[in-house]
Amino acid sequence: MSGAQFSAETSGGGAFVRQPNRFTGRVTPHSTAPEGGGPDDQGRWPLEAGRYRLIWCRACPWAHRARIVRGLLGLDEVISLGTVDPIRDERGWRFALDPDGFDPVLGIGFLSEAYLSTDRDYTGRVTVPALVDTLTGRVVTNDYPQLTLDLSTEWRRFHAPDAPDLYPVELRPEMDALMAEIHRDVNNGVYRCGFATSQEAYDEAFTALFARLDALSERLAGRRYLMGDAITEADVRLFTTLVRFDVAYHGHFKCNERKLTEMPVLWAYARDLFQTPGFGETVDFDHIKRHYYATHDMINPTRIVPLGPDLSGWTTAHGRG
Template sequence: MPESTAQSTQTTSPSSSGTAQFRRETSAKGEFVRQANRFTERITADGSSGRKVEPGRYRLIWSRACPWAHRAAIVRRLLGLEDVISLGTVDPIRDERGWRFSLDPDGRDPVLGVEFLSESYLATDPGYEGRVTVPSLVDERSGLVVTNDYPRITLDLSTEWKAFHKPGAPDLYPEDLRAEIDEVADLIFHDVNNGVYKCGFATTQDAYESAYDALFARLDWLEDRLRGQRYLLGDRLTEADVRLFTTLVRFDAVYHGHFKCNRNKITEMPVLWAYARDLFQTPGIGETVDFDQIKRHYYGTHHMINPTGVVPKGPDTSGWTTPHGRG
């Protein structure tokens, strides 16, 4: 999918911490530019990539707060790969060294033995100076990062790890729909998934308003598309739905206010709100959502946007479990 390659190397705007962990790249026009994925090895069923699918060999590092990592955790659970690929969870609050394992006993990942994900990054590339990101798949034996290529990770879980899917697991990337899934997911990436960040991290009014207009035009398009069908590709849950969900579930809690995406809330868009609740209530999805960690991460680490670090008490999230009427 093209989202992993649409990058830039233009100017950098550091936050108050002044470290690589918190830098945000922007263009000369003040537009947010997402950092390129540094580690892009693949783990394949036949091992032709140099790394072969092997149960118990790899560890998925994620944050409950991060939408890009959240995708991988959802797909892992939907496919029943919990006993095949282990899961390590970082704290939603990063310090100057980035994602940390302070939720674990003694502040170390119990499998990798590291305090910070950056240790694995630097063991893999001692000269690495970019931001450390999740999700990351790490080789448990060597402690080295295999990939942080978030769009490819979930596709490979669906296609290369099929031999280990649970009985009845959904086919999230079926061959007959791949071209359409790629097309829809690419539109969603640019305007919605990354669009909220382009609003939140814009450093000029024009860049912000351009991203804002594209975001809500796409949300209106999605509202219309989903009016007559249950999922983005009809009656089948696919990778595209997972990718959209992780932005929708964060929208009212953080993007609406924190990132200034405030034309309206998702709860004020009847079709998208029902669709989001439908996905939330799907076994394997809603239980991966942690609104507390989501809010603490965004409001507590983006010091350039929220210098006080105060985390809002709202919104009320009880509506996520109300009937959605889309079955």
């Protein structure tokens, strides 16, 4: 079996098994910690505007979710944003986009500094997104699925008056099941294709991915969004994988049975979202391409970044709605 991108996260059968999220603190109005303090004895941090900083990478689909949800809910002025460079070096995510190489609020050059000041024995991958407490420099959470749901539910006090309900109570059982399938076969499925180190593990992930995309196409043929007439968290989660599909996953992760542009319903659906305020302006195809092709050395040791594909289709009429 050939080398793995992340050997600690590769099973004996060559399948990619993602590490658990280490930091699972939650910001919530139910915290019993005083303002400026926290977390309380249940890991709950107090809800405060201007206190927490979302660290993201424009290339990362998990971080991209948080960036979109924060914007859709009108939390841009409430939670500040720090952006790491799309290319990691051996010390991990760097604040190399900031003028002097330091995040202007946290004063750190590498995200690992925040991880290690929270847990000095941390040995896992240092990942984005991370929500960091600007008062202590500690990581509150890198638990990306809970983070976005909490923005919808726990941060309601600071939502814009016209904020959408991205996680409606009555839809949650169906949404949770749907998002779990999308996670397994699509969001993480593309990584299971790309990071597989055995033919069998790749074949299994590839087959499940395209079967799920077919099922989603069928679902979306009869409705504008995954849960009906309104955008929900499920759409955000599917979008961040679809928008990377042709520029990264089709080539770099060998998800090449079909391109997004060859799946008419999903392609129109993705364009519809791309053209919706809060989505397209958060997409950076250059960062996405450079990150994937120049970061995973086991997969692309030359680090050559492809010039294609043609991206002009993203702004063409989608015909949905």
